[in-house]
Amino acid sequence: MAGDHVVVCGGGAQGAAVVRALRRRGAAVRVAGRDATTARAAFGGEVSFAHADLDCPATLVEALAGCAGAFVMLPIPPGFAVSRAPGLGLLDALARARPPRLVFRTGGFAVPALAASGYVQGNVAMAASVRAVGAPTLVLRPAIYLDILLWTDLTVALRGEGVLAYPPLPADRRLSWTVHDDQGESAAVALIAQTFPQGEYDVVVHGAPTQVELANLLGRVLGRPVVHRPATPDTFGATLGATLGSVEIGGGIAQMYAAVVAAGPDAAVLDPAPPERAVGARMSAVDDRLQRHFR
Numbered sequence: 001m002a003g004d005h006v007v008v009c010g011g012g013a014q015g016a017a018v019v020r021a022l023r024r025r026g027a028a029v030r031v032a033g034r035d036a037t038t039a040r041a042a043f044g045g046e047v048s049f050a051h052a053d054l055d056c057p058a059t060l061v062e063a064l065a066g067c068a069g070a071f072v073m074l075p076i077p078p079g080f081a082v083s084r085a086p087g088l089g090l091l092d093a094l095a096r097a098r099p100p101r102l103v104f105r106t107g108g109f110a111v112p113a114l115a116a117s118g119y120v121q122g123n124v125a126m127a128a129s130v131r132a133v134g135a136p137t138l139v140l141r142p143a144i145y146l147d148i149l150l151w152t153d154l155t156v157a158l159r160g161e162g163v164l165a166y167p168p169l170p171a172d173r174r175l176s177w178t179v180h181d182d183q184g185e186s187a188a189v190a191l192i193a194q195t196f197p198q199g200e201y202d203v204v205v206h207g208a209p210t211q212v213e214l215a216n217l218l219g220r221v222l223g224r225p226v227v228h229r230p231a232t233p234d235t236f237g238a239t240l241g242a243t244l245g246s247v248e249i250g251g252g253i254a255q256m257y258a259a260v261v262a263a264g265p266d267a268a269v270l271d272p273a274p275p276e277r278a279v280g281a282r283m284s285a286v287d288d289r290l291q292r293h294f295r
Contacts (some may be wrong), residue, residue, distance in 0.1 A: 003068035004030035005191050008060070008097070009037030009054060013147070015103070017184025018071045019043060027192055035044035046094060054086035060093035069101030071192040072130075077107050080248055082281025087126060096132040101196045102135040103187045109256065110141040111202065113267040117259035119252040138190050138279070139200040142178040143270060146289055149218075157206070158294075164228045168257050171212045171228050176204040176270040185251045189281040201275035208269040208287035217287055220256065221294045233257035280288040287294050 005022055009015040016039070022029050032052035033041040039049065045103055050063035064070055066103070072094070078087025094102065110123035127139045149287060156226045157163045169175060186203050190196060209217060211228045221225040225253035231239070232255045241250020272283040 003051070004041060004048065005064050006030045006050070006064055006067045006070040007012040008032045008063075008070065008072045011036070011042065011086055011193045012073075014069070014073060014183060015179055016042055017180040019189045020046060020101075021181075021182075021188030022191065023047070025188060025192055026060075027188070028068075030063070030067065032060065032250070034102070041057075044191070048079045052277045054089040054093070057089045057093040057096070060090070062198060064097040064099050067099055069103070069196075070097075070099040071103045071105070071187045071191065073105040073107070074126060076249060077106045077119060077126050078248075079118055079122035079125070080252060087279050088131045091129055091133060094130065095140060098133070098135045100136065101191055102130070102133075103140060104130045104137060105140045105142065105183060105187070108144070110200070111137075111268075111270065113263050114256065114259045117252075117256040118267055119256040120259065136198055138187075138196070138198055140183060140186055140275075141200060141202045142183055143176040143202065143204045143268065144178070145176040146286065148295070150293055156231050158226060159222060162219070162222075162224050162226045164211070164218060165230055168230045168233045169211055169260060172207045172210050172265065173261065174210050174266055175214075176202070176208045176268060177289075178204050178283055179289050181282070185281040186275060186279050189223075190279050193280065197278045199278065201278060202270040202272075203275050203283070204270045204272050205289060206272050206284045210287060214286075217290055218294070221238060221290050231260055231270070233261065245276050271292045 007018050010019045029047040031047050032050045036049040052060040052063040070173040076083040078084045109120050114120040131137045215226040215228040237250040237254025241247045
């Protein structure tokens with residue numbers, strides 16, 4: 001297709017994975033966002049840049065003009081005060097721009113079994129609203145990012161103390177994970193496909209270990225015993241909220257994990273096969289990703 005593929009917020013970890021996957025396939029990429037500094041440092045002259053601010057929808061409409069397709073995301077669903085205006089701005093811009101191919105990535109889980117969580121409800125509602133703007137749309141719904149284990153505090157605890165402190169779930173609870181690279185590959189493959197796949201898919205890695213199994217996998221990779229010693233959802237949410245400077249977001253994430261606990265042992269176990277068949281991108285395996293992350 002003629003025209004650039006626009007990646008909104010392509011300088012962040014999640015958007016950058018889409019940019020890398022598109023560039024590997026030789027696609028022309030336009031990164032749209034408030035500040036091009038991070039993207040310029042990462043990609044230099046490989047991509048073009050356009051100013052876009054979700055608080056000013058007209059800037060995103062302009063950034064999307066003439067594109068072959070677009071990747072957009074809203075990390076925090078608009079049920080939260082911090083993302084309410086950007087969410088409305090994004091919907092307004094998409095309805096006006098109507099990109100010929102639109103890949104939208106939700107802020108996390110968007111599965112009915114976890115609907116007791118306002119965070120999940122917000123992701124479900126936002127996905128429906130994006131699909132309603134009238135553009136051909138593929139929605140990618142991530143699970144929990146395995147990349148979070150690389151956060152400094154968690155890595156120090158793993159390598160230095162042999163403690164797996166995340167996620168805040170019971171030892172026997174199985175959980176599907178996702179990684180930035182799989183999300184990026186899925187978006188890129190869809191955007192350049194001869195036939196654009198539409199619908200909603202949970203993009204997750206192969207393998208949904210219990211928390212004890214995850215600790216054992218990490219122990220084999222790190223060459224030392226690893227024990228599972230998580231905080232409660234409320235304690236984790238309070239710590240996260242303090243880190244982010246938002247009690248509201250911390251509480252929302254805590255509620256999401258509490259919903260995982262309440263929903264039953266396999267409520268957060270998702271199948272990677274449907275998106276593989278529909279989109280054509282192969283998902284990673286959890287043990288392989290752990291080796292890549294920690295070796």
